[in-house]
Amino acid sequence: xxxxRKNLVVFAxxxxxxxxxxxxxxxxxxxxxxxxxxxxxxxxxxxxxxWEHPCDVADMCGSLGxxxxxxxxxxxxxxxxxxxxxFALARYRFKARGTTNMLIFLxxxxxxxxxxxxxxxxxxxxRVPFGFWTILIAHIMFCLSFVVTAVxxxxxxxxxxxxxxxQDLYASPLQTFLRVTLPLVAPGIASGALLSFxxxxxxxxxxxxxxxxTVTFPMFVWGSAQRGTPxxxxxxxxxxxxxxxxxxxxxxxxxxxxxxxx
Amino acid sequence: xxxAAGRKRRxxxxxxxxxxxxxxxxxxxxxxxxASTSVQTGSLExxxxxxxxxxxxxxxxxxxxxxxxxxxxxxxxxxxxxxAIGYPLAYTIAFRAGxxxxxxxxxxxxxxxxxxxxxxxxxxxxxxxxxxxxxxLNQLHILDLTSSLGITQGHRVLATPLAVxxxxxxxxxxFMILPLYTSLERIDGKLHEAAGDLYAKPxxxxxxxxxxxxxxxxxxxxxxxFIPATGDYINAELLGTTNQKMIGNxxxxxxxxxxxxxTAAALSFILMAVILAMVxxxxxxxGTEELV
Numbered sequence: 001x002x003x004x005r006k007n008l009v010v011f012a013x014x015x016x017x018x019x020x021x022x023x024x025x026x027x028x029x030x031x032x033x034x035x036x037x038x039x040x041x042x043x044x045x046x047x048x049x050x051w052e053h054p055c056d057v058a059d060m061c062g063s064l065g066x067x068x069x070x071x072x073x074x075x076x077x078x079x080x081x082x083x084x085x086x087f088a089l090a091r092y093r094f095k096a097r098g099t100t101n102m103l104i105f106l107x108x109x110x111x112x113x114x115x116x117x118x119x120x121x122x123x124x125x126x127r128v129p130f131g132f133w134t135i136l137i138a139h140i141m142f143c144l145s146f147v148v149t150a151v152x153x154x155x156x157x158x159x160x161x162x163x164x165x166x167q168d169l170y171a172s173p174l175q176t177f178l179r180v181t182l183p184l185v186a187p188g189i190a191s192g193a194l195l196s197f198x199x200x201x202x203x204x205x206x207x208x209x210x211x212x213x214t215v216t217f218p219m220f221v222w223g224s225a226q227r228g229t230p231x232x233x234x235x236x237x238x239x240x241x242x243x244x245x246x247x248x249x250x251x252x253x254x255x256x257x258x259x260x261x262x
Numbered sequence: 263x264x265x266a267a268g269r270k271r272r273x274x275x276x277x278x279x280x281x282x283x284x285x286x287x288x289x290x291x292x293x294x295x296x297a298s299t300s301v302q303t304g305s306l307e308x309x310x311x312x313x314x315x316x317x318x319x320x321x322x323x324x325x326x327x328x329x330x331x332x333x334x335x336x337x338x339x340x341x342x343x344x345x346a347i348g349y350p351l352a353y354t355i356a357f358r359a360g361x362x363x364x365x366x367x368x369x370x371x372x373x374x375x376x377x378x379x380x381x382x383x384x385x386x387x388x389x390x391x392x393x394x395x396x397x398x399l400n401q402l403h404i405l406d407l408t409s410s411l412g413i414t415q416g417h418r419v420l421a422t423p424l425a426v427x428x429x430x431x432x433x434x435x436x437f438m439i440l441p442l443y444t445s446l447e448r449i450d451g452k453l454h455e456a457a458g459d460l461y462a463k464p465x466x467x468x469x470x471x472x473x474x475x476x477x478x479x480x481x482x483x484x485x486x487x488f489i490p491a492t493g494d495y496i497n498a499e500l501l502g503t504t505n506q507k508m509i510g511n512x513x514x515x516x517x518x519x520x521x522x523x524x525t526a527a528a529l530s531f532i533l534m535a536v537i538l539a540m541v542x543x544x545x546x547x548x549g550t551e552e553l554v
Contacts, residue, residue: 013354016347017369020435023384024373030387041387081281092274100278107289109485111493111537113510114530117517118296119288121527125295125310141288144281202378204496205510209517221379225500229383237380244375248368 031234038228074139082147130212147192154188337491352442429497445479
């Protein structure tokens with residue numbers, strides 16, 4: 001009894017974890033279902049059909065490819081622009097610093113639907129045709145702040161003496177940057193880039209207002225929710241989950257091995 | 263020499279230029295443009311003109327204030343639930359997890375990787391009328407209780423406020439847990455021991471030491487949950503009915519279906535203004551030195 005009371009907080013924590021994981025398990029289980037009819041809500045019988053033919057659904061894999069492509073370009077764009085801003089903010093004192101910080105903070109503190117509607121209204125009135133480019137522009141815009149925040153934290157926590165040491169050893173500014181600064185900041189840039197990729201790939205709200213008739217993967221899922229969800233959506237969801245967990249675990253293992261070696 | 267110094271002074275501006283230009287053109291300019299759109303009148307065929315028609319704001323408010331109120335109500339409840347549910351988990355990861363810490367952190371972030379929409383659709387399956395959850399709640403007569411409170415209707419959960427709030431709580435929970443964990447992790451365990459040595463009971467330690475020290479995480483977490491939850495329309499659309507529509511649903515349908523851009527603009531402007539005002543007030547009241 002005392003043991004239970006002492007670990008009450010752990011039980012509550014485990015319950016919370018179960019709440020977080022439950023939908024993923026449901027998605028995984030229902031990826032092996034063979035539904036009667038169009039809706040995959042009720043368990044009928046076990047089948048691996050959807051796993052064997054993941055691209056059998058019209059337009060689904062195309063939308064998946066498009067989402068991956070946009071996420072890749074948006075990540076590159078946001079990471080390059082965001083890293084530059086992060087260096088400026090972390091390394092230099094200049095007049096517009098406060099305003100810049102505010103401008104970086106605002107997109108993260110704004111409900112997505114507000115940003116989505118205003119950018120959509122602008123494109124509409126400038127007669128910019130909606131599609132690939134408007135989606136990409138919007139995604140770079142909202143990923144930018146997250147990259148700046150991630151990279152800035154890393155640059156700020158870096159010991160400036162390491163760069164001074166490199167300069168004392170006659171490294172040129174470029175050499176110092178490439179061989180000392182960049183490797184040290186790399187984890188920050190990597191986490192900013194990963195975050196952008198995930199945010200862009202999964203974004204629905206901003207894309208919905210700026211895509212026109214172009215269909216990304218989240219938009220495909222949204223549409224299918226009305227028409228009937230194919231089992232293949234669960235397959236993609238499960239595969240994404242498994243791949244991401246493997247990547248994170250591999251990263252962790254690599255990191256700890258590197259630490260052990262050092 | 264002086265020229266070199268001048269060039270050096272310009273470095274931060276060159277670094278800022280492309281990114282800030284992007285934000286000015288695609289974030290700030292649209293906001294300003296949105297302000298002008300909200301006072302325009304006209305139609306899609308005839309074109310829109312700025313006529314300083316402020317009545318749009320008034321009309322939008324009088325017509326859609328139930329959705330506004332509902333948005334703030336649902337996301338406030340979801341935020342409180344996130345705090346109540348997420349705190350024990352963040353606490354467990356920070357102080358009790360030991361070598362499981364990284365595994366649990368991965369498990370908290372991992373659900374993110376399955377698409378937001380797919381996971382929300384999974385809640386339809388979980389909360390389905392004949393499903394295990396609803397049957398259990400019925401057998402325990404919990405749904406009778408919640409129905410009398412007006413959160414559910416009859417013996418079902420789907421298409422009720424409870425389903426929407428459950429979805430919101432679920433979707434934004436990681437945004438609460440991660441900042442809570444970050445601020446809890448920074449607390450020195452010796453403070454707990456010291457409080458214990460001074461004969462504080464565990465709950466007193468929590469109330470007087472742990473919780474106050476985790477305030478930066480509480481403030482950041484509640485903001486990160488409340489703001490996106492207020493603007494969300496996916497949960498209300500997929501898990502609710504027209505009776506659970508939130509303001510995001512209205513903006514979406516005004517923009518994409520009705521094509522009434524001035525109303526959509528006015529609504530999103532009101533939403534933004536109210537949220538900014540609430541956030542300012544909240545940070546003043548509960549804010550810590552780290553945050554503003």
